[in-house]
Amino acid sequence: MDCIRLEYDVDGENFASAGNASESVKRTLKQMGVSPASVRRVAIAMYEGEINMVIHAHGGKAVAEVYPDRIEIRLQDTGPGIADIDLAMKAGYSTATENIRSLGFGAGMGLPNMKKYSDEMKIESTVGVGTTVFLRIDF
Amino acid sequence: MNVRGLAERAGYTVFCEGEDREIESGYCGDFLSNIISRAPDACAWLTVMNNVNVAAVATLIDCACIILCEGVEPDEALKNRAQMQSIWLLGAKENVFEESKRVAAVCGV
Numbered sequence: 001m002d003c004i005r006l007e008y009d010v011d012g013e014n015f016a017s018a019g020n021a022s023e024s025v026k027r028t029l030k031q032m033g034v035s036p037a038s039v040r041r042v043a044i045a046m047y048e049g050e051i052n053m054v055i056h057a058h059g060g061k062a063v064a065e066v067y068p069d070r071i072e073i074r075l076q077d078t079g080p081g082i083a084d085i086d087l088a089m090k091a092g093y094s095t096a097t098e099n100i101r102s103l104g105f106g107a108g109m110g111l112p113n114m115k116k117y118s119d120e121m122k123i124e125s126t127v128g129v130g131t132t133v134f135l136r137i138d139f
Numbered sequence: 140m141n142v143r144g145l146a147e148r149a150g151y152t153v154f155c156e157g158e159d160r161e162i163e164s165g166y167c168g169d170f171l172s173n174i175i176s177r178a179p180d181a182c183a184w185l186t187v188m189n190n191v192n193v194a195a196v197a198t199l200i201d202c203a204c205i206i207l208c209e210g211v212e213p214d215e216a217l218k219n220r221a222q223m224q225s226i227w228l229l230g231a232k233e234n235v236f237e238e239s240k241r242v243a244a245v246c247g248v
Contacts, residue, residue: 015192016216018192018195019199022199023198036180043199044175047175047195047196048172048175103190104188104192105170107170113175117176
């Protein structure tokens, strides 16, 4: 099936541009007439993923494929990887530094929010190699 | 009550202007993950957080305005991004609790 493919380079440790990819996807979905509730879910899930890449992984690549009934998002980085995915998924668990917390992040809600607002979420991660997060959100 | 009306009635500093929308509710907080998942659309978002990510989150949640409380002034990066994205960025003197009461009274929310 035809889809609209959107690709973004997420700049690591650059908070000035963090959120640009999510905003662009949000704008596109709005223009396509996707319901505000679905747009919001996509924006939350994708922003959390984008911020994770900025905070933990020196950036990475975000690819969004928009189908008439859903969006599929792949967030790929070559960061440190996640040693214990179950632990990372726990609400409130965070490895963010004090500096990151002072910016308003590090509540340990990033991955739980991504799971909560998506219909499917898969994490593949290898320590020292990187992490890929796949998200599917149905409209 | 629209944002411009609130700014005038409450005597808030206007750091940046955006679309003059109606304020339908409010939300207070500084942890961005909470804001993004819980703040309602068209809310006045009251915070003491002052950095560029505040503007990014405000855009994603479609809030009516950001109100920086306790005399917090936006840094250059936040101001620039708010201007770029046409987001209302207001400044208030008192703490979040007192300013929430004011917003509730003025806007009837």
